[in-house]
Amino acid sequence: MSKKDRMSGNEAVAYAIRQINPDVMPAFPITPSTEIPQLVSTYIANGEMDTEFIPVESEHSSMSATVGAEAAGARSLTATSSCGLALMWEELLIAASNRMPCALALVNRTLSGPININCDHSDGMGARDTGWIQIYAETNQEAYDNFIQAYPIAEDKRVHLPIMICQDGFITSHAVQNIELNEDQDVKDFVGEYNPEEYLLNTGNPIAIGPYSISNYAMEARKAQEMAMENSKEVIIEVAKKYKEKFGRGFELFEEYRTADADYIMLIMGSAAGTAKQAVDDLREKGYKVGVLKLRVFRPFPADEIAKALSNCKAVAIMERTESYNGHGGPLASEVRAGLFENGINIKAVCYTYGLAGRDFTVEHVYSIFDELKDVDLNNKKVKQHRYINLRTKEEN
């Protein structure tokens, strides 16, 4: 059973949090994620949930308190954006290495500077090697659905890792769209009770967390973490299947949109996938064989699955909403190309940077990218392997 409503992405995630009613939520305001703790506080003030909210004095402290609460045996979470995530970077690593299955609602916003409050993925991408599972959403609906799947993935005994549920700042977090909401009880049943095996407040079984570890032991801890991240892929797929069975929605590692016979594919993550799909529909009407691969799970990175999904196309545009400053493309491109290479798939792959700091990205941009891919493929057009889309000044090609 579900009910139809309309709400913003922030409202949708806060609604999911109310339905889950976790134990502890420390949070600190930062645009554009601020609404999530605001809405949760309002639910608590009105007696609609009884999570303990801690209004901490910084994001470093919000993640520190989340780690403390989770270690104590409480299902915990926080929400943040941009510089807030950057400030908690040290703690992201500690949450993951202490194997805390806590959740973070990330509302993607660019990092400073110049200071700017609008969307790109530089915050999430900056935290890509912190040991967190990262799941991205195209819409408010996906942000909602993904959040409900967060704890069943993170708390699974094969995983025991923290999880970041990401949505695009303003574009998804603030735009009001239609949504299907699950019944409260169905969500509670799906997520289940939290029964940690070892925790600080387990009377009779005290534990110590956060050791100093010398070289004789520390590397095994890292390896165990890496194995957990590998394991998480099958768990993410299982939970997604179960969710779809119960609620009828969602994707596993990525969504393949009209890719079956596509010559050219745009690989993209987040809200701009909607723009890409619209453009694909338009181009399909004109007879172009194009499609979209919308990545849902960035960590763990489904390199082989993506390579397989791209194996029959002639060229792929890898869309980056961040900058790596490495001189040859973004993180998505590096990982996709590595996956293609490992799988012996030799197709043209061009990396396009778009939408930084909230820059518009429209169907016209998608048309031009597909045009260029065609040129690269058929006419062997030489293009820079790392292109910027929609700059004020025309880029040197």
Added chain:
Amino acid sequence: MAGYSLKEVMNKPERLAPGHRMCAGCGATIGVRAVLRALHEEDHAVIGNATGCLEVSSYTYPYTAWEDSYIHNAFENAGATLSGVETAYRVLKKRGRIPAEDNYKFITFGGDGGTYDIGFQSLSGAMERGHDLVYVCYDNGAYMNTGIQRSSATPQFADTTTTPVGKESNGKMQTRKDLAAIIAEHNVPYVAQTTLTKDFKDIHLKAEKAIYTEGAAFLNMLTPCPRGWRYDTPDVMKICQLAIDTCYWPMFEVDHGVWTLTYEPKNKLPIEDFLRAQGRFKHLFKPGNEDLIVQFQNEVDRRWEDLLYRCAK
């Protein structure tokens, strides 16, 4: 409090087991054990710890010296970490996931670097929000774990590795931050300053009050460091006594806003007596540096007078 018996408290089971790797003559370990003795035996505890000597020496994987549950998170966030633990306790109790009869207390230890400096914001937040926990600063007046760098708790003129004494330097230029007073200004229910005395009565009573007063409490304990202060390790208790007898380290408490002096030396000793026993102040006793000692004495006197005024003496 009547009925304090050193023999009795010393016979309680240790909650910090022997075998840890802290130095001989380290004041911090003695202070930590004294604080833990103030826990009632039937109560459980979660101990927090900022990164520092105490942490790396007491919980080196796979061994822990802590009999209670223990969490180390990072350097600057012991206050926030324990805020999370304490909040978890309240919610798990509320939701019936911890038996009603299980009583937990929350104590976190941080050195002066982790407390006065890098952990200051996290501490201030935890105090302001009023979590039911005790933050204990073991103040040895420098970043001892990383090799004796100055902190805002380092006394003026101390020779540290980032305020080295040299031709152009007499050691640290600035005087100490008065952290206990700053935390008292947070209007928390209980703040106290203490150190190690022969009968451990002062630290015991203050720790017990801090632990068993509802709300946020802060304990600042002077704990000498033989490496950084350069004294003979058996002299740790003597140095603490000199710190209080010279009024360098006054012992007081602020109980629900009421300032009380808990020790007043019969004969206030000159500051040289405290400084002379420590290698970090050796340069002050060179001919020509007499005025530095006068300066040090004046600062001690000014702060002592100020404290007497606050305590309405």
